[in-house]
Amino acid sequence: MGLLRNRGISDDERARLAPGQHLVRDFPVLHAGSIPYRSVPEDWDLRIWGLVDRPLRWTYDELLAQDVTRVTCDIHCVTTWTKLDTVWEGVALWPLLESLGLQDGATNCVAHAEEGYTANMPLERLRAGDVMLAYRFDGRALEPEHGGPLRLLVPSLYFWKSAKWLRGLEILDHDEPGFWERLGYNNEADPWKEERYAF
Numbered sequence: 001m002g003l004l005r006n007r008g009i010s011d012d013e014r015a016r017l018a019p020g021q022h023l024v025r026d027f028p029v030l031h032a033g034s035i036p037y038r039s040v041p042e043d044w045d046l047r048i049w050g051l052v053d054r055p056l057r058w059t060y061d062e063l064l065a066q067d068v069t070r071v072t073c074d075i076h077c078v079t080t081w082t083k084l085d086t087v088w089e090g091v092a093l094w095p096l097l098e099s100l101g102l103q104d105g106a107t108n109c110v111a112h113a114e115e116g117y118t119a120n121m122p123l124e125r126l127r128a129g130d131v132m133l134a135y136r137f138d139g140r141a142l143e144p145e146h147g148g149p150l151r152l153l154v155p156s157l158y159f160w161k162s163a164k165w166l167r168g169l170e171i172l173d174h175d176e177p178g179f180w181e182r183l184g185y186n187n188e189a190d191p192w193k194e195e196r197y198a199f
């Protein structure tokens with residue numbers, strides 16, 4: 001299937017497809033449940049808590065007031081689509097986490113999104129410069145379909161880890177499986193190792 005679906009793509013594009021992936025040019029919309037809202041709720045906030053010296057709470061305006069980072073990256077969904085050269089803007093995550101004072105023993109992160117969606121990852125995976133809190137895509141405000149007002153972006157992992165409608169990050173000293181991980185998705189989720197499912 002992958003072979004047929006990947007006819008007509010360039011060698012450069014092919015080399016950037018993780019194993020078992022096929023290229024898409026559109027931007028599929030994929031999530032469990034429903035889109036929680038179309039505009040930013042009055043009481044919206046973003047929190048970072050757990051093993052940090054200075055827990056964070058930002059309103060939407062405070063989020064927008066931070067320095068803006070732009071990232072161009074490829075994204076890989078476990079359902080086998082890959083989209084190349086996606087352009088995101090938002091707040092670089094690792095410097096932000098460091099500024100909060102990561103405590104000794106902080107090793108893991110759980111992203112908390114609307115409607116109870118969660119995704120877990122080792123803190124280590126958040127160090128990369130392309131990890132961000134993303135509120136713009138392709139030069140425009142991030143659409144509600146794609147997680148607006150805010151989503152996590154972790155390009156090095158299958159895209160389910162990039163929680164849409166993000167509301168918080170919890171810093172832990174142990175791992176806790178997220179929404180899909182509890183349902184049998186692979187805990188690590190490295191697309192280049194094809195870590196799709198647990199079994």
Ligand SMILES: Nc1nc2c(c(=O)[nH]1)N[C@H]1C(S)=C(S)[C@@H](COP(=O)(O)O)O[C@H]1N2
Pocket residue numbers: 027028029030031032033077078113114117145146147159160161162163164165
């Ligand atoms: N809150 C939330 N975030 C989510 C999901 C979800 O169900 N809920 N699905 C994940 C999955 S499986 C994928 S592939 C991507 C899809 O993002 P997109 O709809 O912008 O393509 O969102 C991820 N983030």
Ligand SMILES: [Mo]
Pocket residue numbers: 030077078079159160
């Ligand atoms: Mo996915």
